[in-house]
Amino acid sequence: MKVDVESRSARKERDIIHAATVAFVGQGYDGTSMEEIATKAGVSKQTVYKHFVDKETLFGEVIRASAAQATEAFDAVAALLTEAEFMTGGLRKVARRFMTTLMDEERLKLRRLIIANADRMPQLGRDWYEKGFERMLASMATCFQQLTDRRLLRTPDPYLAASHFFGMLLWIPMNEAMFTGNKNPRSQAELERHADATVETFLVAYGEPAKPSA
């Protein structure tokens, strides 16, 4: 009768992944020792090695778990835009949401971590790019396509338009965060102002052909 049999082993594994995530994100790959992870997980080193063959594998699981959790969030935001009525103020709202979602402290650290280790573990970075970055672009592109079909936008190449959207939105804040480690990060208000300004420009470039401009 396996009621809660996923307990011991599975719970320990979750604990380990959680502790490892915190440690890796906070101190980087080389800065984190397996001993430390074991201790923080309240587990012995041996147990860590029972669940994960070696450090690289554990790191991979950490990244994959976090990435999966991230894509959910993106899809949720993109879903807001399918309803055409959200058009006028809707794009603005979506831009703000993407901004705050993507500029979240933890997510930024994770991003830096992946970039930092893209050399050591190329498959990881590639995965993240395809399942995170490209997917985000693709689902935004689908939205734009639909809005174009309904004559609410004019995006001959929706994927390109999506890349322009995110590029304009995030180029400055993302680079600042990547390079400066996001010490004294931008305020919410600042980011939202930037998002609004970007939406305005985006609509000038890709806005509806019928009405001239709001």
Next chain:
Amino acid sequence: MKVDVESRSARKERDIIHAATVAFVGQGYDGTSMEEIATKAGVSKQTVYKHFVDKETLFGEVIRASAAQATEAFDAVAALLTEAEFMTGGLRKVARRFMTTLMDEERLKLRRLIIANADRMPQLGRDWYEKGFERMLASMATCFQQLTDRRLLRTPDPYLAASHFFGMLLWIPMNEAMFTGNKNPRSQAELERHADATVETFLVAYGEPAKPSA
């Protein structure tokens, strides 16, 4: 008569920095040992420590040297745009130039290196951001301001316009390079097509108000 006064000491120092640059860029900070740098520079470890107090200092010099060399290149590209007559095809040319300059293999590796170590050495990343990234934006913004003055563009906020320009231009290729380590990089032609498409969109958003569109 100091003909070749860059005598042994200075020459050795250059050798060390060069070897260190190659090593750091190729294998990262932790992946590179001082011993290795010394060997590759054809120099003894002791000599390395005579010129640079410790590993971090050496790393800092490496980054600073490369960054200085980079800003030169950017300024050269931006300078192309001051001549108003280059307006029609000029922006396209500048975009292509920025694209190929920034997507250079070595420069990308350097960029990854800085991001990877932005936590460990925050001042370095901050410097690079201010003297590289922001400066690039600022000089582009100056160009846009001038072109707006001459009624060739319409950029109420030239700095924002510059950030939109670079964001649209580089968001995809830069992220791909950062995450995937730039294995099988995009072809020159592909990058230039992307640059052209971006310029077109940019001109729709910020183009001259007199003529409707080319």
Next chain:
DNA sequence: CCTTAGTACTAGACCGGCTAGTACTGGACC
């Protein structure tokens, strides 16, 4: 032109500290 003295350099041993990963033991829970 040669000597001399001071400085830069080499080669390699060496130290202290840290880490991935393994092996073993004694106890807890089933």
Next chain:
DNA sequence: GGTCCAGTACTAGCCGGTCTAGTACTAAGG
């Protein structure tokens, strides 16, 4: 009694940085 696991000791190896003993270069002075 059997299984799992914490705790800990251990192996093996790397690396930053120092130290020493001896060698090459350089520049001033006889």
